[in-house]
Amino acid sequence: MQASLFFLILSFLTYIILSIQGATDVNQDHVGGCQHPVYCTGSLLKTIQLNQVFNDSKTFVDMPMRYPVDYINQQFEVLMFNTSKTGGPNKAELLEFLNNNFYPAGYEVEPVTPVDWFPNPAFLDKIQDPELKRFATSVHGKWLDLTRVFNVSGLCDDCYSSIPVTHPFVIAGSRFREFYYWDTYWIIQGLLVSNMTATAKGMLTNFRDIITEYGFIPNGGRIYYLNRSQPPLYTLMVKSYVEATSDYQFLQETLPILDAEYQWFMKYRTTQINTCDGGSYTLNLYNVSTNTPRPESFYEDFTGASVFSSDDEQKFYYSSITSGAESGWDFCSRWFSQSDNTNLTTIQTIEVVPVDLNSILYYNEKTLSMFHNYFGNTTMSTFYQKAASERATAIQSVFWDENNLQWFDLNLETQTLNENFYISNLLPLFVDIEEEINMNDEEIDSIFKELSDVLLNFPGGIPSSLIDTNQQWDLPSAFPNLQYFVIELLMDTNTTVSTAIGRSLINRWVTTNYCGWNSTLETEGGMMFEKYNVYDVGTPGGGGEYVVQNGFGWTNGVVLHLLNKYSDIITLNSC
């Protein structure tokens, strides 16, 4: 009793202090970047990565150091000296060096049992089909495998690449042994279904601390991700959490931090578009500026850039690769030259103004306007509503294609729209832009009718694109997070046309997740893949820089969300 009263007073005091401090403590000038002499720069990194000591370039940069940086670099110089007669260290010598001086990858990220996990959350009672219930119970159980806590006790300062956070977090899974920014949006949807509100709040608090420190949320929980963010879904995560819990105190404490993240995107990720009818619009793009490989994909990036001879071309390549990673769609023909759109070397992400990023920022503006209105701050509420209206006009003027009935990315090099299908073309409907531009249900249905082949014909979900490039965000991969966008925008439209397509997609998606799980149940305990193959129900998608991953945070989050929200309409198709 006394303890909880003390806690109440303490949290009230913290609340006052936070309210007084407001946004002023946020480091808003952090453009990003990592200069760590082992994990981000220097010859040790380059030597390990270019010798491909590990199959996966990410392994090395996730290994904590046993000794301080100076000592390690000194030892490395000795190794180079020792092996100079034989032309430098070979793979075995490098591996021995690593074993002597580093801990295994992920050593500082420990499994932990979330305090708010219970075996039978209420949503399971809604599921009638016993097979689906068995599946849902198993997926709910996977939070136990995927929750981690940061623990550096015994490690020296600067001797690990994790970005320190206070609260436990859910990782994506497999090689992704840390939290990821946009993945967390779907993980939170699933945690809320699993009634794990404390874990959700902990993750949102970690992000709040990270914005306070860096001004933005990096791609994931590693310092080598500090050169880039990811699609800005933090405000929408907070919205989902507050809607589920009515925790308005958390919202009030966090609102200045949400403002700060929005400002970061407006400061570092905007461009000015002038249209031929004399219009001038501010829109956002993924625009990281860097002249080095991504540390966790050093070999791949270095090799990719080697076809270019000039520093400017290499810088353009590295910036576009890193910006592609910032977009979440790494990699995809969306970011390639329109004239050679299956060739990664033609990547030009920093010349593309994307529909999805601007849609998400529109949603941020609407949501921030609503939040400020809730707390009676009319000035801020009006500011964001005006920004949303202006952005809606810009999205219509720049991206909307009346003939193809889609919103297309703008390519700045050619000054043309990219008229290929991408799921991102539909994002304006996910964020309800129709409210701002007076698009009626009939007009929206005509978009779905135009796309009915893509939306209905693939048994394993909707592909991100219809171009086969051997990249993971192109055909034949279907990603869980993108299915979520399409399902929600269809079901929200709530017309006969949209509901029929939406139901079909929900059943196809749950079936493909179920079939992949069921067919691996005995051997692997039921696998949940990062992505699936649209042609072959229940098999993982492919392509890209690494083998398909099991776990998997956003897959579990999306399917739990669907099993909860649409429990009355889901029927499994056959595998």
Ligand SMILES: *[C@@H]1O[C@H](CO)[C@@H](O)[C@H](O)[C@H]1NC(C)=O
């Ligand atoms: C990150 O960006 C900084 C500049 O902000 C640059 O100096 C550095 O080389 C970049 N590092 C990587 C790994 O991209």
Ligand SMILES: *[C@@H]1O[C@H](CO)[C@@H](O)[C@H](O)[C@H]1NC(C)=O
């Ligand atoms: C690395 O890849 C090779 C070839 O694919 C494979 O034989 C080897 O077992 C892999 N090594 C590790 C440590 O995974």
Ligand SMILES: *[C@@H]1O[C@H](CO)[C@@H](O)[C@H](O)[C@H]1NC(C)=O
């Ligand atoms: C370098 O060589 C010396 C002499 O053989 C040996 O004692 C030392 O362990 C070696 N150090 C490294 C880092 O290879």
Ligand SMILES: *[C@@H]1O[C@H](CO)[C@@H](O)[C@H](O)[C@H]1NC(C)=O
């Ligand atoms: C959710 O969990 C809380 C405790 O963390 C519990 O009090 C509540 O009854 C649970 N709600 C449901 C619907 O299971």
Ligand SMILES: *[C@@H]1O[C@H](CO)[C@@H](O)[C@H](O)[C@H]1NC(C)=O
């Ligand atoms: C952190 O790691 C240390 C050393 O490995 C261990 O003794 C300790 O129990 C860990 N702490 C937590 C909270 O897991």
Ligand SMILES: *[C@@H]1O[C@H](CO)[C@@H](O)[C@H](O)[C@H]1NC(C)=O
């Ligand atoms: C991207 O950012 C750089 C500065 O880092 C800027 O020079 C460039 O104009 C930006 N790109 C666009 C299309 O606005």
Ligand SMILES: *[C@@H]1O[C@H](CO)[C@@H](O)[C@H](O)[C@H]1NC(C)=O
């Ligand atoms: C891919 O694009 C690069 C850069 O434009 C070019 O050098 C290369 O020849 C292209 N590869 C193929 C297979 O077309």
Ligand SMILES: *[C@@H]1O[C@H](CO)[C@@H](O)[C@H](O)[C@H]1NC(C)=O
């Ligand atoms: C509205 O919010 C802004 C930014 O946080 C703050 O400067 C201003 O004082 C607030 N106004 C009111 C009336 O609360």
Ligand SMILES: *[C@@H]1O[C@H](CO)[C@@H](O)[C@H](O)[C@H]1NC(C)=O
């Ligand atoms: C969808 O429309 C039906 C009938 O038109 C209505 O009863 C239902 O409440 C609507 N559902 C939503 C989620 O708006």
Ligand SMILES: *[C@@H]1O[C@H](CO)[C@@H](O)[C@H](O)[C@H]1NC(C)=O
């Ligand atoms: C699930 O897997 C089992 C064992 O492989 C199989 O007998 C069963 O038919 C599968 N269920 C469905 C619905 O496909």
